[in-house]
Amino acid sequence: MSTPVIELEQVRKSFVMPGGERVPVLDIDAFAVADREQCALTGQSGSGKSTLLHVISGIMRPDGGRVVVDGHDLTRLGEAATDRLRADTLGLVFQHFNLLPGFTALENVLVAMSFGSGRPSRPRAADLLASVGLSHRLHHRPGELSIGQQQRVAVARALANRPRVILADEPTASIDTAHQDQVIELLKSTCAEQGVALLVVTHSPEVAARFPKRLRLEDFNRAATHHG
Amino acid sequence: MSLFGIAWRNIRQRLLTSVLTALSLGLGVALVVSTLVIGDIVKQAFNSGSGLGYNMIVGAKGSPLQLVLNSVYLISKPIENISWAFYEEFLPAAARTDGAAGRYAGSVQTAVPICMGDYFRGFRVVGTNAAYFDKLTWGGGGAPAGLGRRLRRAVGLADARVEPRAFAFASGRNFRDDEFFGGVLGCDVAAKLGLRAGDPFAPTHGADDGLVHDPFTVTGILARTDTPVDRGVYVNMEGFYLQEGHAKPAAEEAAVKPAPVDDHATSPVPLPASQREVTAILVETAALPGLPAELTAMGLRTAINEGRDGQAAEPIREISVLLDLFVRPLELLLLLVTTLVVIVSAIGILVSMVGSSLERSRDVAVMRALGARRSHVLATVLLEAVLLAAGGGIVGWGLGHALVAAVGPLITTNAGVSASLLSSAPAAEMLLVPFLIGLAILAALIPALAAYRTDVAKWLG
Numbered sequence: 231m232s233t234p235v236i237e238l239e240q241v242r243k244s245f246v247m248p249g250g251e252r253v254p255v256l257d258i259d260a261f262a263v264a265d266r267e268q269c270a271l272t273g274q275s276g277s278g279k280s281t282l283l284h285v286i287s288g289i290m291r292p293d294g295g296r297v298v299v300d301g302h303d304l305t306r307l308g309e310a311a312t313d314r315l316r317a318d319t320l321g322l323v324f325q326h327f328n329l330l331p332g333f334t335a336l337e338n339v340l341v342a343m344s345f346g347s348g349r350p351s352r353p354r355a356a357d358l359l360a361s362v363g364l365s366h367r368l369h370h371r372p373g374e375l376s377i378g379q380q381q382r383v384a385v386a387r388a389l390a391n392r393p394r395v396i397l398a399d400e401p402t403a404s405i406d407t408a409h410q411d412q413v414i415e416l417l418k419s420t421c422a423e424q425g426v427a428l429l430v431v432t433h434s435p436e437v438a439a440r441f442p443k444r445l446r447l448e449d450f451n452r453a454a455t456h457h458g
Numbered sequence: 459m460s461l462f463g464i465a466w467r468n469i470r471q472r473l474l475t476s477v478l479t480a481l482s483l484g485l486g487v488a489l490v491v492s493t494l495v496i497g498d499i500v501k502q503a504f505n506s507g508s509g510l511g512y513n514m515i516v517g518a519k520g521s522p523l524q525l526v527l528n529s530v531y532l533i534s535k536p537i538e539n540i541s542w543a544f545y546e547e548f549l550p551a552a553a554r555t556d557g558a559a560g561r562y563a564g565s566v567q568t569a570v571p572i573c574m575g576d577y578f579r580g581f582r583v584v585g586t587n588a589a590y591f592d593k594l595t596w597g598g599g600g601a602p603a604g605l606g607r608r609l610r611r612a613v614g615l616a617d618a619r620v621e622p623r624a625f626a627f628a629s630g631r632n633f634r635d636d637e638f639f640g641g642v643l644g645c646d647v648a649a650k651l652g653l654r655a656g657d658p659f660a661p662t663h664g665a666d667d668g669l670v671h672d673p674f675t676v677t678g679i680l681a682r683t684d685t686p687v688d689r690g691v692y693v694n695m696e697g698f699y700l701q702e703g704h705a706k707p708a709a710e711e712a713a714v715k716p717a718p719v720d721d722h723a724t725s726p727v728p729l730p731a732s733q734r735e736v737t738a739i740l741v742e743t744a745a746l747p748g749l750p751a752e753l754t755a756m757g758l759r760t761a762i763n764e765g766r767d768g769q770a771a772e773p774i775r776e777i778s779v780l781l782d783l784f785v786r787p788l789e790l791l792l793l794l795v796t797t798l799v800v801i802v803s804a805i806g807i808l809v810s811m812v813g814s815s816l817e818r819s820r821d822v823a824v825m826r827a828l829g830a831r832r833s834h835v836l837a838t839v840l841l842e843a844v845l846l847a848a849g850g851g852i853v854g855w856g857l858g859h860a861l862v863a864a865v866g867p868l869i870t871t872n873a874g875v876s877a878s879l880l881s882s883a884p885a886a887e888m889l890l891v892p893f894l895i896g897l898a899i900l901a902a903l904i905p906a907l908a909a910y911r912t913d914v915a916k917w918l919g
Contacts, residue, residue, distance in 0.1 A: 289914045310831050317829020328824045332471025340459040345829035350459055
């Protein structure tokens, strides 16, 4: 296995319920995604898939352990540095696309660029959209795009700052079966072309089956085993 | 894309709410601007009247303020008339028929009589003599009102004292004392009524719909002074006296019939002194040897006020009293009320932004997931508020000036000062900008902090 771009060691995360009860969600001894690797992560509902992605992306801090992304231990970084690392190193694709509704496709990509270290570039943003087949929809707002087109914009936006890895959280959950294949193929091919690692979280065995590496969260997350 | 661009897109995304919010703020700003501007032009106009080349007004006993308002600003009503004999007390021996110097002549450098009570198409008619424009000056005391003064104030320069200036004519000339039916128009009168030198005009008695008098001829149009003189119609008082209703009733044998129009060319007979009265006398006191001019004026004023014939008022003192007792408190009150309106409008920004906070939270969470720092989202929300305030402020500024222009004629009629679209109160208006921005930031602080503290994981679901 080549150098990992994501590496988790002894990561624990729990939530405190309104009654004061502490519910463990993540208890992972080790987890890694190698450079340029494409991996599907499955798990039952409530198994902690989204929490794992939030911890990897620095949106949530673990209660303990190490989360290393592109060689940087997020647990030792301040919030601003984590934000910067997230902008520069990670590309996120969400289940509901989460495009900014008031912004055009091009602007959605430019917004992501504006938080990275590089200068926002309209030509590059347009190229990214062209690479996902949306050169004719640059100035359309999300509401004017089909579901499939919105997902393509989300993929282009995830690639805006030349990330090392893309984290996709149930990218096909909101679309029909016919489009699922297209989206997965788009993610895989685009990441392969750009040399970017890909971690797709999905509850769908069909989607997971399209990846050479498949992991079940329940297999390495002790909290999911106990909870699920 | 800059934070400015993101803030602008957020505003466009909620266009209707944003427009209504900015508009409500704009209306508040319009009220403040119009209050500031009108207050400033009223003060400027009153101050401009304090340097009219005379330092004392003598008139009938009564309110000194009314005397000043009527004589200097051509507003309010005349108190009463004073006798010709009393006027002659201010004249030197050479100017009197009896060859003896008047009682107050020694303290007087110039004494110009004015007679009021007639109108010409909404403007006051002042009967006077040629000395009004030959001997009196304007602009002494402070810088003249108008653009120059406004520019000086805008760049923070104090008003420079300017030397009194002689009246100049944009066209034509002053009337001569022997031109009984000659008249001079202030520049605003000529511009508004489209009159030129050589044109005839017929004043009306007592009001615009009063008895129409004999026509006078415009001998000249004054150059702009930015003083109340610009709004006056000045006629030779000899012709004024000959109009119906202007002669004081006299004994039957002494009465003189007013001259008909046709008699103009054949030098009409002047009204005898016994039938003359004047409304007021504009007096420039003399600087007596070894005595400061102020002391001369004080002594003269005391002497006149102790007598029964009339009163002496000092325009600067009365204007100061007017400003201190009436204009400034009223202006302050209006300013307080309108400032409250702006604050309420700013709360509108807060309500609008809090109202859209649910929608905003999701967008903020997405931006944070894309790598935006907390400071980015805080700044974006504050920028939105600043943009709304700036937009509303600009609209309000324009509306405020439009409002001033709209009520300008009303101000001119009731207060005797001119107001237009370009009238401004630069210093106060410039202070309004940081005030508005500060207020907007303050109002947006709550939604901005809410955005700052957005739970990203919760909103990403």
